[in-house]
Amino acid sequence: MILGRVIGTVVSTRKEPKIEGIKFLLLEKINPETMKGKGDYLVAMDSVGAGLDEIVFYVAGSSARMTATTEGRPADATITAIVDEIDISGKLVYQKDRI
Amino acid sequence: MILGRVIGTVVSTRKEPKIEGIKFLLLEKINPETMKGKGDYLVAMDSVGAGLDEIVFYVAGSSARMTATTEGRPADATITAIVDEIDISGKLVYQKDRI
Amino acid sequence: MILGRVIGTVVSTRKEPKIEGIKFLLLEKINPETMKGKGDYLVAMDSVGAGLDEIVFYVAGSSARMTATTEGRPADATITAIVDEIDISGKLVYQKDRI
Amino acid sequence: MILGRVIGTVVSTRKEPKIEGIKFLLLEKINPETMKGKGDYLVAMDSVGAGLDEIVFYVAGSSARMTATTEGRPADATITAIVDEIDISGKLVYQKDRI
Amino acid sequence: MILGRVIGTVVSTRKEPKIEGIKFLLLEKINPETMKGKGDYLVAMDSVGAGLDEIVFYVAGSSARMTATTEGRPADATITAIVDEIDISGKLVYQKDRI
Numbered sequence: 001m002i003l004g005r006v007i008g009t010v011v012s013t014r015k016e017p018k019i020e021g022i023k024f025l026l027l028e029k030i031n032p033e034t035m036k037g038k039g040d041y042l043v044a045m046d047s048v049g050a051g052l053d054e055i056v057f058y059v060a061g062s063s064a065r066m067t068a069t070t071e072g073r074p075a076d077a078t079i080t081a082i083v084d085e086i087d088i089s090g091k092l093v094y095q096k097d098r099i
Numbered sequence: 100m101i102l103g104r105v106i107g108t109v110v111s112t113r114k115e116p117k118i119e120g121i122k123f124l125l126l127e128k129i130n131p132e133t134m135k136g137k138g139d140y141l142v143a144m145d146s147v148g149a150g151l152d153e154i155v156f157y158v159a160g161s162s163a164r165m166t167a168t169t170e171g172r173p174a175d176a177t178i179t180a181i182v183d184e185i186d187i188s189g190k191l192v193y194q195k196d197r198i
Numbered sequence: 199m200i201l202g203r204v205i206g207t208v209v210s211t212r213k214e215p216k217i218e219g220i221k222f223l224l225l226e227k228i229n230p231e232t233m234k235g236k237g238d239y240l241v242a243m244d245s246v247g248a249g250l251d252e253i254v255f256y257v258a259g260s261s262a263r264m265t266a267t268t269e270g271r272p273a274d275a276t277i278t279a280i281v282d283e284i285d286i287s288g289k290l291v292y293q294k295d296r297i
Numbered sequence: 298m299i300l301g302r303v304i305g306t307v308v309s310t311r312k313e314p315k316i317e318g319i320k321f322l323l324l325e326k327i328n329p330e331t332m333k334g335k336g337d338y339l340v341a342m343d344s345v346g347a348g349l350d351e352i353v354f355y356v357a358g359s360s361a362r363m364t365a366t367t368e369g370r371p372a373d374a375t376i377t378a379i380v381d382e383i384d385i386s387g388k389l390v391y392q393k394d395r396i
Numbered sequence: 397m398i399l400g401r402v403i404g405t406v407v408s409t410r411k412e413p414k415i416e417g418i419k420f421l422l423l424e425k426i427n428p429e430t431m432k433g434k435g436d437y438l439v440a441m442d443s444v445g446a447g448l449d450e451i452v453f454y455v456a457g458s459s460a461r462m463t464a465t466t467e468g469r470p471a472d473a474t475i476t477a478i479v480d481e482i483d484i485s486g487k488l489v490y491q492k493d494r495i
C-alpha cells in the first residue's frame with residue numbers, strides 16, 4: 001500500500017455506470033521521511049470516509065475491488081485506511097491532528 | 100485511476116479478434132496541479148464516449164475488463180470517466196468547457 | 199496498452215514448457231509525439247504476426263493471457279495490434295509503410 | 298519480489314474492516330549492491346513477524362493475498378520472507394545479525 | 397517479460413510456508429542494446445534452473461504463479477526462460493557462452 005495525502009476531489013457526470021455514486025478523491029503520494037508530497041497524483045475510490053488533508057494509504061490492483069464500497073466495480077486504487085501515526089526507527093514522525 | 104487528456108487516436112487493421120470494433124484513444128497523463136501533460140502516453144479503450152482534448156481518468160489492470168465495452172477482452176487501460184471538475188484544497192483547478 | 203517498435207527477437211531453448219512454440223519479440227517503447235524510442239525494452243509474446251520495425255501496441259498484466267496464442271500461458275505482455283495510423287490533435291503523425 | 302528494510306510502522310484506527318488486526322510495516326526499498334535505502338517507501342502487511350531494521354522481501358499484486366495472514370483481504374504488498382543472506386557473484390554482501 | 401542477468405541468490409529461513417523449498421535468485425535488469433545492468437534489482441523464483449551470470453527473462457504479476465514450480469504460491473516474478481540469443485535489427489547482440 002502507498003501513503004498519500006487527500007488533496008482534492010474529482011467530479012464526473014459522464015462515467016461508466018458501475019462507478020455511479022462513488023466518491024473520487026485526488027491523492028498526492030508522500031515521502032514518509034519528510035511527509036512532503038512527491039508531485040505524483042492519482043484518483044482513488046474511498047472505502048473509509050477520508051477527508052481533505054488527511055494522510056491515508058490506498059491499495060492498488062485487483063485488491064482495490066475487495067472492499068464493500070468497490071466490490072464488482074472497475075477500481076484500481078481504493079483508500080483502505082486513514083493514518084493516525086507513522087513511526088520511523090522508534091520516532092513518531094506523524095500524528096494525526098497534531099502535526 | 101490516473102488522469103489524462105485525450106490527444107488522439109490509434110488505428111489498427113491487423114489486431115487480436117477480441118478487440119475488433121473497439122476505439123483506441125491516445126492519452127497523455129497530466130499533472131492535476133498544473134493541468135499540463137507529463138510526456139507519458141498510453142493507448143486506452145473507451146467505455147464512455149470520450150473525445151479529443153477531454154480530461155478523463157482511466158482504470159488499469161484487471162479492472163480494465165470490468166466495463167460493458169471491455170468485458171472478456173484483452174484490455175489493461177479503459178477510460179471510465181470524463182472529468183467535469185477537479186478541485187484541489189477547495190479551489191476549482193479545472194472545469195470542463197470553461198478552462 | 200503501450201506503443202512500441204519491434205526491434206528484434208529473443209531465442210530460448212531452456213524455458214518453461216508452457217511457453218514452448220511461442221515467438222518472443224523484443225520491443226522498444228516509443229514516444230508517439232516523436233515516434234522515437236524511449237530506451238525502455240521488454241519481451242512480448244505475439245498474437246498478431248508482427249514483424250521487425252513495425253509499430254504495435256501490447257497489453258500487460260493478466261489480460262496478456264486473453265488471446266488465442268497466450269491463453270493459459272505465463273505471459274505478462276502480448277502484442278494485440280499492429281498499428282496503421284496514429285493521429286494526434288487531428289494530424290497524422292504516423293502511417294504504416296509511408297513514414 | 299523486492300528487497301526492503303523495515304523502517305517503521307503505520308497505525309490506523311479508521312480503516313476497511315477486512316484489514317482489522319493486521320500489522321502495517323513501513324518498508325524502504327534497498328539496493329542490494331550497496332544495501333542502502335533508495336528513498337522509495339511502501340506499507341506492507343506482514344505474514345512472517347518481521348521486526349525493525351530487518352531486511353525482507355515482499356510480494357506485490359494479487360499474490361499479496363496468498364498468505365494465511367492476508368487471504369481474502371485487500372492487500373497489494375505482503376512480506377513473505379525475512380532475509381538471512383544475500384550473495385552477489387559468489388560474495389556474501391549481507392548476513393543477518395552480522396552486518 | 398523483462399530481461400535480466402542472474403547476479404546472486406537470496407536465502408531466508410523465516411518465510412511464508414508456501415514458499416519453502418523455492419530457490420530465490422537475485423536479478424539485475426539489463427538494457428538489451430548494451431547488455432549492461434540497469435542498477436535495478438529484484439528477487440525471482442526460478443522455474444528453469446537458471447544459474448549465475450545467465451541472461452534470463454521473467455514474467456511478473458499473476459502469471460508468475462503459472463509454472464509447475466510456482467503454482468498456488470505467492471510469487472510475483474518467476475524466471476521462465478534462459479536466453480540463448482538476442483537479435484536486434486538483424487544483428488546478433490547476445491549469444492550464450494560466446495559473449
